Amino acid sequence: MNAPLTDLEIVPRHMGFEFPADTPKYWFAGEPWATHLLNSLSIAFPPGEAAFVNSVRRVKDRVTDPKLQAEMRAFTTQEMHHSKEHEAFNDWLRSLGLPVDSILQEITENITKNRKTMEERVDLAFTAALEHFTAILAELLLGDPEIQASMHENVRHLWMWHAIEEIEHKAVAFDVFHEVGGEYRTRALVMAIVTVAFIFNTSRFHFRMLRADGELTNWKSAARYYWKFWGPRGYFTRLIPSYLEYYRRDFHPWQRDDRPLIQRFLGEIEARAKRIGPSSKAARASA
């Protein structure tokens, strides 16, 4: 496994997004199917990210490396901000009459039932696996101008900001997992379970949103969605090689240094940030 980056900086940024009434309901390319997939992910973020933070906090006393400790703090602050901003977005989805609460309740019950009873290292392996998903999705979003152009500007900044911070902290849970003795077998097996559960549950929630919105049988939008996302050159199809890298025994998230992708959009995002919190570097210096 490669060593973590020494000059990595994880910077929590306070954003305070608002979603005005003129935000189009189908904010992704005017497409109900594509939009509701991303809406389903947004609903899952607050309870999911709270579980990520919890899995890292559970072992905080067993991590002694000051650099990793500072990264854990910055990771926690970033994820808490993500939840808050996505809650504001989810409030906007509620105002459209979408079934946000029933989905949220189901995810929260699942997490309570499963993750709270997990052994610490398994819990961390779940977080590390899902963080790999968010990192490769972030790389896709930041690297694809067509996806960026498909997002309405009222919503685009939320996803771009989230993507930037997901890349910054993409290795934290992974490093903590190894720091507390996590083994390759657990990491790979949990990734296989996470993949099936993530695709199965996200699809269920996606369909529930579409049904509630009367768009489940919008076959044209469905066909365009499957072609764009799952077709031979589809957004998700293109992610398969980076997804599979996780199964390599010597994998480390920073083997792929995608910080140049962040740099391209950082100015735009930081110009909108209400306040920029202490970074992992600053926390390390004052520790």
Ligand SMILES: [Fe+2]
């Ligand atoms: Fe996040």
Ligand SMILES: [Fe+2]
């Ligand atoms: Fe994350």
